Amino acid sequence: MRWVIVVAVAALTAFVTTSSLLELSAAGQRQKPHDAFEWQDSEPVDIERRVLQLPEDGDIWHTSLFLHHGWQSIDQDRQLAAWFETEPKLASLKAQTKWHLYTDDDPIYLDRFRETVPVLPAVVVQRSSGEVIYKASGAHLPSRPGPLANDITATINRKCPGPWCRPVPQPVPKPPEPVVPEPDQTVVIPDTTPPAESNDGQWLLAIAIAGIALTAGVAYQWNASSN
């Protein structure tokens, strides 16, 4: 009789264990019905290991590429997307910003960008605040990747030409009361006009040096003639 009980308990244990394992293996495929919020204190070890260093990336800039639905079969759109893979500076921009690719049937595009970016394809670089740093769309897009990269770089340099324009941390004043954007206030964001390459700072330095040289020359001549 004792052996019968032992065998019965062993069989029951094996059945329960096997059932549990099968349920676990199926969990990723399809969720089984179960009681809502059935709490278990034991937590899988591999979950605890997935503690992430939470990314503090709220201040990172955004690069958005807006393309037509079915862009893979549209030459201009497809080429534009490819440039961000192959052109080194564009690839660098993509890697160092939050990258978005929206098509014109994407709900996010329809809700947030359709009115301000109506012409596609379009490239938009934004600060984390939403401020547009660079925008080019449709026929205004350069026809080659190099000029596009240079236009973006030049525009960024113009709007943020050096370290002095990158704010240093300081006490943050109380932020103004946020205002809910009203749809009828939105206007089309014009494409950015690529700036002519400017070296104002360098020219000023060059002029200063030339002035010093001129002054030195005059002084020398004056000194020589007086001797």
Added chain:
Amino acid sequence: MKNGNRLTTFRSVLVGLSLTTGLLALPSADSRSGTGRLTVLRDTGRTAGSVREVPVVNVPRVCRAANWTSAGEGSCVHASLVTLLRWQGLSEHADWWASCHAGGETPVTLAPQLLAAGLDFAETRDGNVGFLEWAVRTRRGACVTVQGGRHMVCLVHLDERRAGLIDNNSPEQVVWLTRQQFLDEWQSSRWRWAITPVYNPPPQPPWQSGDSMP
């Protein structure tokens, strides 16, 4: 002879200055070539954290998933997750998730499913308010338990004074509570659970310098 040496020295100085001037006047290497690297890609100081939208996680209505039932159970956890997946740019994953997941979930049952699907996520199971602040600060939002742990909704705004929620039972509107009301509600729920996918929320609506508001 002495004057001649001084003149030679003076001319050398002039030549040096001229060369220096000319070199400085040349365009920088970065602006001449197309291969320089961009470095100004993150806002700091006063320009950082200037979120202009309210709620911060301003999920388009069409992206807000409504709760659905399965075998008599609600799917509030899945609906909240689907909403944030869509917001964070994973619409296809969200649709797939909604098509094959339903019913109630717990922190223990949901995590393996996210892992199996290869989705990155972050969560707290101990009521860490800092987690919520991070989720809103980075504009990702978070799924949070309420009603004693029987329901889950999306936290889409949290500032010093108030909290905004999208309830999947009526996702058309944002429900506003005071910050303390919400935190009390969340902290008193059974697991004090909050979870969010870790992907990229969209940029804020575009605007240009000089615009009064977007």
